[in-house]
Amino acid sequence: MTVGKRIASLFRMDDDTWARHANPWSVxxxxxxxxLLILAAWSRVWIGWWALVPGAAALLWTWFNPRLFGRPHSFDHWASKSVLGERVWTNRDENPVPEHHRVVPNVLNGVNGVGTLFVIWGVVQLSIWPTVFGTALVYASKLWYLDRMVWLYEDTHP
Known part of the structure; x- marks a missing residue:
């Protein structure tokens, strides 16, 4: 089972939830x-242990977001295709993806992981530069990853 499949299972992503998450508003x-997570963690300086409240709210938002919006009227949006491609990628152990789509998503997820480590370092140390640098790495790699998911979706669903 892929890591993505485990995460989708943890978030209870069924067919309806995936379709709702394909709404561009959700993406x-x-x-x-x-x-929100960074702000919650940083807020420990100002509000102490109460920082767990906005942290928990941010985590709840992560779970709730794919369920909040309705199914899109069309799946022709870039954002919708990125989610549908992500689902194809998540299920690649059952339905292998084309060869030219197998390396870059893993590299981008690795870059995302490095960015996440910088964010954690920055937040723990209350240091701006690693937090901002890590956030930039996370967003750049995630958006590039989503663009690759659009390409994957279009290649597998002509």
């Missing part, structure tokens, strides 16, 4: 999760 509003 774009989900980009707020990382800044």
């Amino acid at each position: 774009w509003s989900r980009t707020t999760v990382l800044p």
Whole structure:
């Protein structure tokens, strides 16, 4: 089972949830999760242990977001195709993806992981530069990854 499949299972992503998450409003509003988590973690300086409250709210938003919006009227949007491609990628152990799509998503997820480590370092140390640098790496790699998912979807669903 792929890591993506485990995460989808943890988030209870069924067919309806995937379709609702393909709504562009869901895709774009989900980009707020990382800044919310960073702000929640950083807020420990100002509000102490109460920082767990906005942290928990940000995590709940991560789970709730794919369920909040309705199915899109059309799946022709770039954002919708990125989610549908992500689902293809998640299921690649059952339905192998074309050879030319097998390396770059893993590399981009690795870059995302490195960015996440910088964010964690920055937040723990309350240091701006690693937090901002890590956030830039996370967003650049994630958006590039989503673009690759659009390409994957278009290649597998002509």
